Each structure stands twice: as C-alpha cells, then as structure tokens.
Amino acid sequence: MNKAASDDLDLPWVGWALFLPAALFLAAFTYYPALATLFESFFSNAKGGRPARFIGLDNYSTMIDDPIFWQALQNNAWFAVGTIPASIALAIGMALLVNRALPGRAIVRMSYFAPTILAMVAVANIWLFIFAPQIGLLNQVLSSLGIATHNWLGQPDTALAGVTAVAIWKEAGFFMIFYLAALQNMPANLAEAAAIEGASRWYYFWKVTFPLLMPTTLFVLVNAVVNAFRLVDHIIVMTKGGPNNASMLLLYYIYEIGFKYWDTSYAAAMSMVLLVILGTVAIGQFLILDRRTHYR
Amino acid sequence: MSVAADSAFQRLLETIAAWMLALLWAMPLLYALWAAFHLSGDSSHLSFAPVTLSNFRYVWGAAPFPTYFLNTFLLVTLIIVVQFTLSTLAGYAFARFRFPGKNLMFVLVLLQLMIMPDVLIIENYRTLNALGLIDTIVAIGMPYFGSAFGIFLMRQTFKSIPKELDDAARIEGAGTLLTLLKVYVPLAKPVYLAYGLVSVTYHWNNFLWPLIVTNSVSARPLTVGLQIFSSGDQGIDWSIISAATLLSAAPLLVAFLLFQRQFVQSFLRAGIR
Numbered sequence: 001m002n003k004a005a006s007d008d009l010d011l012p013w014v015g016w017a018l019f020l021p022a023a024l025f026l027a028a029f030t031y032y033p034a035l036a037t038l039f040e041s042f043f044s045n046a047k048g049g050r051p052a053r054f055i056g057l058d059n060y061s062t063m064i065d066d067p068i069f070w071q072a073l074q075n076n077a078w079f080a081v082g083t084i085p086a087s088i089a090l091a092i093g094m095a096l097l098v099n100r101a102l103p104g105r106a107i108v109r110m111s112y113f114a115p116t117i118l119a120m121v122a123v124a125n126i127w128l129f130i131f132a133p134q135i136g137l138l139n140q141v142l143s144s145l146g147i148a149t150h151n152w153l154g155q156p157d158t159a160l161a162g163v164t165a166v167a168i169w170k171e172a173g174f175f176m177i178f179y180l181a182a183l184q185n186m187p188a189n190l191a192e193a194a195a196i197e198g199a200s201r202w203y204y205f206w207k208v209t210f211p212l213l214m215p216t217t218l219f220v221l222v223n224a225v226v227n228a229f230r231l232v233d234h235i236i237v238m239t240k241g242g243p244n245n246a247s248m249l250l251l252y253y254i255y256e257i258g259f260k261y262w263d264t265s266y267a268a269a270m271s272m273v274l275l276v277i278l279g280t281v282a283i284g285q286f287l288i289l290d291r292r293t294h295y296r
Numbered sequence: 297m298s299v300a301a302d303s304a305f306q307r308l309l310e311t312i313a314a315w316m317l318a319l320l321w322a323m324p325l326l327y328a329l330w331a332a333f334h335l336s337g338d339s340s341h342l343s344f345a346p347v348t349l350s351n352f353r354y355v356w357g358a359a360p361f362p363t364y365f366l367n368t369f370l371l372v373t374l375i376i377v378v379q380f381t382l383s384t385l386a387g388y389a390f391a392r393f394r395f396p397g398k399n400l401m402f403v404l405v406l407l408q409l410m411i412m413p414d415v416l417i418i419e420n421y422r423t424l425n426a427l428g429l430i431d432t433i434v435a436i437g438m439p440y441f442g443s444a445f446g447i448f449l450m451r452q453t454f455k456s457i458p459k460e461l462d463d464a465a466r467i468e469g470a471g472t473l474l475t476l477l478k479v480y481v482p483l484a485k486p487v488y489l490a491y492g493l494v495s496v497t498y499h500w501n502n503f504l505w506p507l508i509v510t511n512s513v514s515a516r517p518l519t520v521g522l523q524i525f526s527s528g529d530q531g532i533d534w535s536i537i538s539a540a541t542l543l544s545a546a547p548l549l550v551a552f553l554l555f556q557r558q559f560v561q562s563f564l565r566a567g568i569r
Contacts, residue, residue, distance in 0.1 A: 014389075015398065019390070019401065021381075021386070022442045022447055023442070026404070029413050029416070030408045030412075030413060033413075033420050036422075037416065040418075093317075097313060111319075111322035112317070113559075113560060114552070115321070116563065118549070119501035120503060121519045122542075125328075125541045130327065135534070137323075137327055169324070173321065174563065181564050236507070237523060251415060254418070258421075264418050264422075271415065275411060279410065279411065281410055282407055
C-alpha cells in the first residue's frame with residue numbers, strides 16, 4: 001500500500017487503512033460479542049452433539065422466573081446506590097480538604113489516592129482480614145469499645161454493606177483527583193466576591209462551588225455507574241455472592257451461570273440486561289452531557 | 297461565618313478532619329503491612345512483636361510467584377505495545393483524515409467506553425476458544441488491543457497539534473506514516489506516558505477476565521495467582537495472605553510512591569477528555 005500520497009485528507013482509504021487494525025479488534029471483541037450475546041440468548045445450549053436450537057424467549061422467561069436473578073439485580077441497584085453518592089460526596093470532601101494549605105498535604109493526598117492503584121483482588125484480600133469474624137480489625141476495634149462483634153461478611157444482613165464499603169474506599173480517592181483539578185481551575189475572584197458579600201461557606205459551597213463542579217460530577221457519575229455494574233472482583237474474593245445470595249451482583253451471577261454451570265445461553269440472556277443498562281448509561285451520557293465540555 | 301473569616305480555629309478543625317480521613321483511608325494498607333511483617337500469631341492483635349521477613353520468604357517459595365510476575369509483566373508489555381500502535385494509527389485517522397463513515401465509526405468507538413470487553417465474557421471466551429488461544433497470555437490481552445479510550449485520547453492529542461507541522465513534513469516529502477512518526481508521536485510523549493501508566497495499572501490489576509481465560513500457572517497473571525494462593529490451604533493465615541497481597545502489589549505501589557505526581561496527572565489526563 002502506498003500511503004505516501006501528498007493530499008491525504010481527501011484520500012478516504014488512507015483514513016480507513018489507519019483505522020482498520022484497531023477496528024478489527026474492536027469489532028471482534030466488542031461489537032461482534034455484543035451482537036452474538038443477543039443472538040445466543042434466543043438459543044438453547046449445545047450439549048453432547050446436540051446442536052443449539054432456537055427457543056425464542058425461553059431464556060428470558062427463565063430469567064423472569066429466577067429469584068436469584070432478581071435478587072442480583074436488586075443487590076446491584078443497592079450496591080450502586082450505596083457506592084455512588086457516598087464515594088462522590090467523599091471525593092468532593094477530600095478535594096476541598098486538600099485544595100488548601102495543609103500540613104503534610106502530599107501525604108494526605110497520597111493516602112486518599114493510593115487505593116486507586118491497587119488491584120481490587122488485593123484490596124479485597126485486605127478487607128477480608130478487616131471484616132474477619134473474631135480477629136478482624138473492625139471487630140477488635142468494636143469490642144475494645146464494648147460493642148458486640150459481628151460476622152460482617154458471613155451474615156446476609158451485612159454482607160452487601162461490607163462489599164459496598166470496600167468499593168467506596170477504592171473509588172473515592174480516584175474521583176477526588178477530578179474534583180481537585182476542577183477546584184484548581186475555579187476562578188479565585190469568585191470566593192473573594194462571595195467574601196465581600198458576606199456569604200457563609202455553606203451557602204457559598206451550595207450556590208457556587210457545587211454547581212460549578214457539575215460537569216465533573218456528571219463525568220464521575222457515569223464512571224461510577226459503569227463501575228458499579230462492571231466490577232465484581234471483590235465479590236469473587238470476599239463473598240462469592242453469599243451468604244444466601246445476599247451479595248450476589250449481576251455480573252458475578254452471569255459469571256457463575258456461564259462458567260460454573262456452563263449454561264451460556266442463559267448467561268447470554270442475563271448479559272443482555274447488563275448491556276441494556278450500560279447502553280442506557282451511554283445514551284444518557286450522549287444526551288445529557290454537554291458535547292463541548294466532553295469532546296472539547 | 298463568612299468565607300473571609302477563615303479563623304485559625306476553623307483551619308485547625310479542617311486539618312484534623314483531613315488527617316483523620318487520611319488515617320482512616322491508609323489504615324487497611326498499614327494494617328496489611330503490619331501483618332505481613334509479623335508472624336501470624338502476633339498479627340491477630342496489635343502488639344510490639346518482632347518484625348520478620350519470613351512471611352515473604354514462605355510466599356515466594358510456596359507459590360510460583362516468579363512465573364506470575366513474569367506473566368503479568370509480559371501481559372502489560374504486550375498490551376501497551378499493541379494499544380499504543382493501534383491507537384496512534386486510529387487516532388491519527390480520526391484527527392486528520394476524512395473518510396466515509398467516519399462520524400458513525402467514531403460514535404461506535406466511543407460506545408466501547410461503556411460496553412467494555414469486561415462484560416462480554418461469555419462470547420469472548422467462545423471466540424478465544426475457537427481461536428485455540430485459551431490459557432495463553434495473548435488471550436488475556438486480545439480483547440483489550442482495540443481501545444476506545446486510547447483512540448479517543450490520541451485523537452484529542454493529535455488534533456491539538458498544528459496542522460502546519462503536518463503540511464511542512466509532507467512538503468519535504470514525508471509520507472503518512474513517516475509524518476505520524478516524526479511529527480505527531482514525539483509531540484505526544486507526555487500523553488503516551490499518561491496512557492501507559494493508566495493502561496499498565498488497569499491490566500496489572502485486572503482479574504475477572506484473566507481468571508476466566510487461564511487455567512494453568514504458565515499463563516496466569518499475578519492477580520489470579522494471588523487469589524488461588526489466598527483461597528488455598530493457607531486459608532486463614534492472614535500474615536501469609538497479607539505478604540502475598542503486598543508482594544503482588546509491590547511493583548505498582550513502589551512506582552506510585554516514586555512517581556506520585558505522574559500517576560495522579562496521568563489518571564487525571566486520561567479521565568478528562
């Protein structure tokens with residue numbers, strides 16, 4: 001191929017040739033599997049020489065009748081609701097705290113951010129230790145305060161909260177850096193003007209700072225929602241969805257059905273639910289977010 | 297209280313709050329560090345027991361960690377080499393070329409930011425099985441070779457480079473690839489650093505997909521090896537597990553401590569698009 005043409009801008013095949021290698025991989029591992037998932041969800045599993053056959057919506061009706069699916073979906077919703085506002089609020093708080101002169105600011109910022117670069121598997125191992133029934137740090141602290149200990153991950157009523165706490169700890173520092181950058185780009189004369197007007201800090205935050213942070217919040221929100229449905233590493237390490245499906249999340253259930261029970265067509269049907277959720281987020285982002293702030 | 301009346305007392309309160317939160321945030325990691333350097337009998341309660349390296353020695357000998365390290369190293373190297381190459385080419389196409397279907401293609405590329413290979417595990421497993429690549433390092437990396445994030449990042453970067461530089465190179469007779477290599481790539485060095493750090497961190501830490509697609513020591517990366525080790529016979533020995541966990545995270549943690557600013561800047565640059 002001769003790509004040395006002088007007027008490349010008007011030579012469409014050069015553009016395509018440059019895009020093609022990436023396009024092939026994107027097609028093979030994102031677009032094709034997304035469509036194949038839809039296709040497979042209408043078929044039965046091929047078993048022992050018996051080929052897969054078209055079964056229409058059977059996998060979907062199985063899904064509607066599957067209480068574990070509904071529980072996973074509900075847990076995932078609670079997981080998102082538990083993780084997202086808390087980590088965003090913490091991220092804003094952290095950013096505000098380290099955006100001003102502070103003794104040891106570098107160390108403070110580092111401890112907020114450090115969980116971001118750790119693997120979720122590693123993080124989950126450490127937190128498993130913290131939540132451990134007798135010797136865990138949390139129970140030791142509680143019992144030294146005279147509060148009754150608890151088997152945090154072993155009880156259905158606290159298992160989901162436990163894995164939620166881990167996700168908050170992991171994500172808040174990551175989101176913080178975006179707020180910090182936004183705060184540093186904020187015009188200083190705004191604060192001065194507010195000071196002259198005698199505005200209280202609380203008022204100033206809600207009327208000036210928070211609205212100005214809105215583009216950042218939307219960006220972080222999209223990330224947080226995607227993460228809430230994409231990250232299940234800590235579930236695998238900490239609870240395996242248990243006890244009694246109390247911490248079962250959608251992707252983890254898909255993984256179990258697909259790779260433990262090899263019911264891949266049912267897993268495909270549930271994957272469609274996940275794809276619809278993520279697709280909705282994508283469309284929402286296209287519609288809501290201001291294109292200029294997002295695409296420069 | 298007004299914004300100006302930032303009293304010394306209030307500053308003190310905020311400093312204390314910042315430090316308390318920092319301590320709370322650092323606690324899990326400090327606790328793991330403490331446990332890893334103490335014998336398991338001592339690690340279940342905080343005390344001034346002697347520091348020991350025996351946990352690390354045990355872990356290194358008890359599981360094939362050297363192989364896991366090598367696998368992870370090969371994996372992240374493979375991924376960033378391919379991602380850099382493909383994203384540079386495609387980013388250039390979207391930044392400087394007109395081609396039919398460009399806008400539609402760009403929207404499709406952006407869609408991958410949401411619909412990631414991480415959630416397409418069933419079909420991607422099937423594909424790699426059909427290619428006969430299950431239980432190879434290539435199979436772990438392949439779904440991530442085409443990176444919407446990388447293409448987008450390089451497009452934005454190349455768009456900000458003056459078109460005149462491109463024209464000048466071409467007038468001197470440089471072709472498309474040479475222009476890309478001599479004009480665009482050198483000017484994008486900080487972006488490659490940022491992209492590289494984010495990508496290496498992501499794939500060093502990635503777990504679910506490598507877990508699914510590998511089934512032997514020869515291909516397993518650190519994360520999967522760590523999980524298999526931790527859920528094995530050593531079950532409850534927290535000192536051993538802490539040592540293994542820190543060992544697997546050590547290269548990234550050390551790099552982070554040394555190049556803190558670059559890490560934060562990279563994640564920031566990569567996020568704000």
